[in-house]
Amino acid sequence: MNENAFEVRKVAVIGTGVIGNGWISRFLAQGLEVIAFDPGEGAEQRTHAAIQQAWPSLVHIGLAENASADHITFVETIEEAVKDADVIQENVPEREDLKKSVLAEIDRFAKPEAIIASSTSGIMPSQLQEDLQNPGRMIVAHPFNPVYILPLVELVGGQKTDQVTIERANAFYSSINMKPLIVQKEIEGHVADRLMEALWREALHLVNDGIATTEEIDASIIYGAGLRWAQMGPFLTFHLAGGEKGMRHMLEQFGPALKLPWTKLEAPELTDELKEKVIEGCETHAGESSVYELEVKRNEFLVKLLDLVEEYWHEPMETAK
Template identity: 50%
Template sequence: MPSPIDKIAIIGTGVIGSGWTLRLLAKKKEIYVFEPSIKQKKFLLDEIKRTTKSLKNFYKISTISTKKLYFKKTIRDAVKDVDLIQENVPENEKIKKKIVKEISKWSKPNAIIASSSSGLLPSRIQSACKNPARFIIAHPFNPVYLLPLVEIVKGEKTKLDFIKKSEIFYRSLGMIPLIVKKEVEGYLSDRLQESMWRESLHIINENIASTDDLDKAIIHGPGLRWSLMGTFLTFHLAGGKQGMRHMLNQFGPSLKLPWTKLKAPKLTKKLSNRIIKGTKKQSKGKSIKELTTIRDNFLIDLLKLKNKYKI
């Protein structure tokens, strides 16, 4: 579905802000940039040069034009006429509130203000926003110009209409919006990554393995499967013909074993049913056998590709 949002302001051109700009350029949007740092402005221009070949190949376009890329000297000039503002200042609540307050002062009343925050609560940031109903978190993943996921998180005062408009917009950029049901620090993906990161730090601290060992444990094992199925569908297949139901009965008791520094929740009947129901829905009517074949074919292709790009 096409989005009426065509004019976008980018506030801050670090790694994330530049990544947004590259994706928007590939989608031929009109972009207004505010970046007070000459160094960061140069970084963006260098990134455009560095990625042009990859972007043309990825988006199947003949050229990356900067004719509709405008640098503005003030936030006011950058945001006054746009439909959506993507804020990318440092991950500091005080700084973000200050910038969002200024953005909301000069932008159109119904222009969406989207923060690229990777973990701060939207309700706290939007408290400084004029017309906070239009404020959302739109958390992307690096590199923004390639990875499709964007987590959309609403605050207490965000209205559903702006969530829907933003979802349509990000889909028009070729992204996959994931609407987070409840605001929570770290949102979804970063919380999952953080749990692995913390466990990894414990393992390193106790001299159980090296950083290389831990990276290999993911790269050559579950990481390959996760790029297709994620944790739940992977474990659904581990249960054989009965899927997740058998997997929980078989391996549920291991939650009580000291396999992690994280304390697991009690595997209640309610939690089990929620997991079983969820994986059944994910399977979309496909049998374990069908899902296994899809996984195997994917892994064969992925391993061939992986062997082409060795570090």
């Protein structure tokens, strides 16, 4: 089948908690029709309230020509929700047994060409595919809160996921102004959450050991690493730290420090193979831009971003004691 012929007009959302309602708001803003199912009492009312809260931000970002907050229908069964949907977004609580049961029911009633996507933040798709009759059309599509603003979505195929499903999912999420990250090899927690968890664990150690307060740790990210990461991420940030020779010099100079007991996390062995993978990745990512050119762009970006942070961060930061 030609993935380019795959057209999405109707989306089903199963589970309308924080993530489900975030998806609903984004889908509606992109002009899609949404059919929603959630057996929880008051779910429909909470969804409409969530849409109302999200809509001003979506208006600011930009609505599709045919977008409407009213293009949503709640139904009473999963079968009703998914039977005509082109994409089904599952968002039930993060329990493997529950997700597998719900996904099996979705699979039973969804039309054959529909994509079934799970928003799971940690479970691998191969586990979720085990009870499906048609596992090839199931994929993980993991977003970040608030889904209606943040563009990243991690796409993870399982052992039985068809390549055409990955291609169609990539095209679909791109079409609704998201930035799909296709994870090449499934792993618990995918990519972004594993990175955030590492920082989170170390932050908890710092608080537990009386090194810094939660406010001070937040400030260290807001006014330090976070400003740089928002533009370049950790690898290009360190690429610039190496001066004219970029990551190559950075690893030569600071690589040994990875084994110093600064953190509670054990670093990987910095083999020559790993060094070259990191160096090559950074140099490829940098493209034709020299370190100087990247520094100019970074500095211009940081000045503007710092003004933005100050605009939305009204309380003054207390000096660390």
